[in-house]
Amino acid sequence: MQPQIAAPAIEFRDVSYRVGTTQVLAGLNLRVARGETLVLLGRSGSGKTTTLKLVNRLVLPTAGEILVNGASNERTDVIRLRRGIGYVIQEVGLFPHFTVARNIGLVPKIEGWCADRTLSRVEELLQLVGLPAEIASRYPHQLSGGQRQRVGVARALAANPEILLMDEPFGALDPLTRDDLQREFLLLQQRLNKTVVFVTHDLREALRLGSRIALMEAGKLVTVLSPQEFVKSTDPWAAAYVRAFGDGVESAANRGAS
Amino acid sequence: MNRRGPSLIVLLAVGLVSCSPSHPDRIVVGSKNFTESFILGELIAQQIEAHTSLKVERRFYLAGTYISQQAILAGRIDIYPEYTGTALTAILKEGAHGDSAAVHQRVKSEYERRFGLTLGPALGFNDTFAMEIRGEDARRLNVRTLTQAAQFSPLWRAGFGYEFMERPDGYRGLVATYGLHFAEQPRIMDLGLLARALKNRQIDFAGGNATDGLIPALDLVVLQDDRHYFPPYEAVPVIREQTVREHPEIARVLGDLANEISDEEMQRMNYAVDGQHRDTQDVVREFLRAKKLAP
Amino acid sequence: MNVLQFIVQNRAQFFDLTGEHLWLVGWSTLLAMVVGIPLGILIAHRPRLSNPVLGSANIVQAIPGLALFGFLLPVPWLGARSDRMAILALTLYALLPIIRNTYTGIRGVDPAALEAGRGMGLTDLQLLFQVELPLAVSVILSGVRIAIVISVGLATIAAAIGAGGLGEFIFRGLAMVDNRVILAGAIPAAILALLADFGVGWLERRLRPR
Numbered sequence A: 001m002q003p004q005i006a007a008p009a010i011e012f013r014d015v016s017y018r019v020g021t022t023q024v025l026a027g028l029n030l031r032v033a034r035g036e037t038l039v040l041l042g043r044s045g046s047g048k049t050t051t052l053k054l055v056n057r058l059v060l061p062t063a064g065e066i067l068v069n070g071a072s073n074e075r076t077d078v079i080r081l082r083r084g085i086g087y088v089i090q091e092v093g094l095f096p097h098f099t100v101a102r103n104i105g106l107v108p109k110i111e112g113w114c115a116d117r118t119l120s121r122v123e124e125l126l127q128l129v130g131l132p133a134e135i136a137s138r139y140p141h142q143l144s145g146g147q148r149q150r151v152g153v154a155r156a157l158a159a160n161p162e163i164l165l166m167d168e169p170f171g172a173l174d175p176l177t178r179d180d181l182q183r184e185f186l187l188l189q190q191r192l193n194k195t196v197v198f199v200t201h202d203l204r205e206a207l208r209l210g211s212r213i214a215l216m217e218a219g220k221l222v223t224v225l226s227p228q229e230f231v232k233s234t235d236p237w238a239a240a241y242v243r244a245f246g247d248g249v250e251s252a253a254n255r256g257a258s
Numbered sequence B: 001m002n003r004r005g006p007s008l009i010v011l012l013a014v015g016l017v018s019c020s021p022s023h024p025d026r027i028v029v030g031s032k033n034f035t036e037s038f039i040l041g042e043l044i045a046q047q048i049e050a051h052t053s054l055k056v057e058r059r060f061y062l063a064g065t066y067i068s069q070q071a072i073l074a075g076r077i078d079i080y081p082e083y084t085g086t087a088l089t090a091i092l093k094e095g096a097h098g099d100s101a102a103v104h105q106r107v108k109s110e111y112e113r114r115f116g117l118t119l120g121p122a123l124g125f126n127d128t129f130a131m132e133i134r135g136e137d138a139r140r141l142n143v144r145t146l147t148q149a150a151q152f153s154p155l156w157r158a159g160f161g162y163e164f165m166e167r168p169d170g171y172r173g174l175v176a177t178y179g180l181h182f183a184e185q186p187r188i189m190d191l192g193l194l195a196r197a198l199k200n201r202q203i204d205f206a207g208g209n210a211t212d213g214l215i216p217a218l219d220l221v222v223l224q225d226d227r228h229y230f231p232p233y234e235a236v237p238v239i240r241e242q243t244v245r246e247h248p249e250i251a252r253v254l255g256d257l258a259n260e261i262s263d264e265e266m267q268r269m270n271y272a273v274d275g276q277h278r279d280t281q282d283v284v285r286e287f288l289r290a291k292k293l294a295p
Numbered sequence C: 001m002n003v004l005q006f007i008v009q010n011r012a013q014f015f016d017l018t019g020e021h022l023w024l025v026g027w028s029t030l031l032a033m034v035v036g037i038p039l040g041i042l043i044a045h046r047p048r049l050s051n052p053v054l055g056s057a058n059i060v061q062a063i064p065g066l067a068l069f070g071f072l073l074p075v076p077w078l079g080a081r082s083d084r085m086a087i088l089a090l091t092l093y094a095l096l097p098i099i100r101n102t103y104t105g106i107r108g109v110d111p112a113a114l115e116a117g118r119g120m121g122l123t124d125l126q127l128l129f130q131v132e133l134p135l136a137v138s139v140i141l142s143g144v145r146i147a148i149v150i151s152v153g154l155a156t157i158a159a160a161i162g163a164g165g166l167g168e169f170i171f172r173g174l175a176m177v178d179n180r181v182i183l184a185g186a187i188p189a190a191i192l193a194l195l196a197d198f199g200v201g202w203l204e205r206r207l208r209p210r
Helices: A048-055 A078-083 A100-104 A106-110 A115-128 A133-137 A145-157 A175-192 A203-209 A227-232 A236-245 A249-255 B004-017 B035-051 B065-073 B084-091 B100-115 B135-141 B146-150 B162-166 B171-178 B191-199 B241-246 B249-256 B263-274 B280-290 C002-009 C011-045 C047-062 C065-072 C082-107 C111-120 C124-161 C167-176 C179-207
Strands: A010-019 A022-032 A037-041 A063-068 A085-089 A163-167 A195-200 A212-217 A220-225 B026-032 B055-062 B079-083 B117-119 B129-134 B158-160 B205-209 B220-223 B235-240
Touching: A010 A048, A022 A048, A022 A220, A037 A048, A037 A203, A048 A063, A048 A163, A048 A195, A078 A085, A078 C111, A085 A145, A085 C111, A100 A106, A100 A115, A100 A133, A100 A145, A106 A115, A115 A133, A115 A145, A145 A163, A145 A175, A145 C111, A175 A203, A195 A203, A203 A227, A203 A236, A212 A227, A212 A236, A220 A227, A220 A236, A227 A236, B026 B035, B026 B065, B035 B055, B035 B079, B035 B235, B035 B249, B035 B263, B035 B280, B055 B065, B055 C011, B055 C167, B065 B079, B065 B084, B065 C082, B065 C124, B079 B084, B084 B100, B084 B235, B100 B117, B100 B235, B117 B241, B129 B135, B129 B146, B129 B191, B135 B220, B146 B171, B146 B220, B158 B162, B158 B191, B191 B205, B191 B220, B235 B241, B235 B249, B241 B249, B263 B280, C002 C011, C002 C179, C011 C047, C011 C082, C011 C124, C011 C167, C011 C179, C047 C082, C065 C082, C065 C124, C082 C124, C111 C124, C124 C167, C124 C179, C167 C179
Parallel strands: A037 A195, A037 A212, A085 A163, A163 A195, B026 B055, B026 B079, B158 B205
Antiparallel strands: A010 A022, A010 A063, A212 A220, B079 B235, B117 B235, B129 B205, B129 B220
16 A cells, blocks of 8 residues: 655654544554655545644644654754745635735745845745736735635745645635646646645545545545546545546546656 | 834833923922912912022912822922821821920921921911810800810710811810710811801801911800810921922021911911902912011 | 913913823823733633633722722832822723733734744744734724723822822812813813824724735
């Protein structure tokens, strides 16, 4: 199921997470290879968002450990950990009182980059995410949903982190914009080769974007497959997913990344 | 934009906070809220104006001993006229003990030690509490002293000022010392109204002041404090030590006023303002000229 | 107008009293901000504390002003000087609006922005000063505005215990049964309150996040 990966970027070892009487995650073992896009697929309550948040310690496990770049993420200073990991969420969470430029440039600024370096990085990133340069001086409330999420991605990439965590980033967008952003994500990944953990409940998105899909159900990891393997899989949960999403799924698998 | 807001507020707060009560270029003379106090305050004010180059501001009508004390402690006023007995019992909260000179000395040394305030020399009269009854009653019952009056107290309705009721050297001690038993709870009223209320038979026994101008005018008799319950109440100026340091000429002006006002003279000035409704400033000016204290 | 004439004739004292009034309001508002804003931030981050803290501030509000002065009288150091008591009493009254508005303002910050910020590696302090406070400042200011307006009114009573201020004119006018004097204290106090209301309100609007 999981090929031996040399020096994984992220590793979950027997990770469990419990809240009160609810076992949100149980016995999770997962490796994420450097440069791959691992999609966490599952329905609501499957534990996929919690899994994501365990990486940058927004959530702490009740058992087991998470290793980032080989080191337990509990031993690393949490601020340094998070500054080295990009984080993109569905609501985007841009700072409404900052311009686009200040939003994107926040982490560089607090990392002590000088103003010029930050400025050129902001310009570079805007280009990278397909936004016009003059948008830099606008405020979030003046942007469309799609533009906002592009800024969110740019912000996450600002300090050039190796790892990117994305929690259903395109879920709140209309289908056309979603399609645009998915396409651009693929192009970006080709260029940048980041290690991405991508959460979604949309099989089509998973098949299109992921190099591997980790299917989760009720806090357990069901299976980890490549997109092509997934659509042909006989695993009951995977098959159920494929059925639920109907036609066109196969082509989505083939349009995708690896 | 993010920085400007908070710094503006801090600036505003600092600005407000620096409106402190000091006033280096003027002398503020205070007084309490009854006629005699205005007259004394006005007297001090006019003397300072006449004999120094200082500008004087008047802050009269301070509502009582406590408020006057607070005002001078805070530096809102520099001088105000007080009475040694009041200072001793109401402010220093010590027991009353007879001799004028001892009381004056005690008050002066304690004020200097505890409050940074000092006393000028006594102005000359003793405005002790005066327990008054109507002249006709005094003559009819042949009553001259408080001890004699005690036996008639159950027949009388009494009236006192608010402070007298509350002060340790006031009502409670008086009643205890002389065994007074008034028919009902005493009426509490403004000092200025006591004399008339007594005259008009609304009350039969009034706790006024010895230098009330209306005492002779309304044929009222002051009962003698034969058991010496009340401490002496010499009128003295209370002044901030800092003010004296900064303006030593004031000490000289106050020295000139020492012992210049007798009981009768104070009574006459009180009557001029209370009974004849003359202007306080005029009355004081006249007095100073007559005494050759004013230029 | 008679009141105006009276003020002009006694302008030195009028300025003194106004200055004293502002001094009382200034100090108490400053202290209330220094204590209240951090408290508001604390309970916004630890909602379990919000009930006891807001509840206590509410109880203080329920105590009538003059009574509060009376409670403070026997306290050493504080009770010795009426301006200290007045400032403490005014500060206590100003706390509730400031704490409550700080709490509301900070709770009102978009949780998604906070999550994104935390995920990006902002420290708690950085989140507070770069995100939460700037976004909450308008609401906090609104609490400060309410506090100032309350203080200006309450400070008029402070004169009753000898703390000075425009209330001195009011009480004197009452004792003298002279309307001019009463108004010479009451009208400027009301004007001060209105000025504070407009002034801080203007600032609030300028700082409101888009």
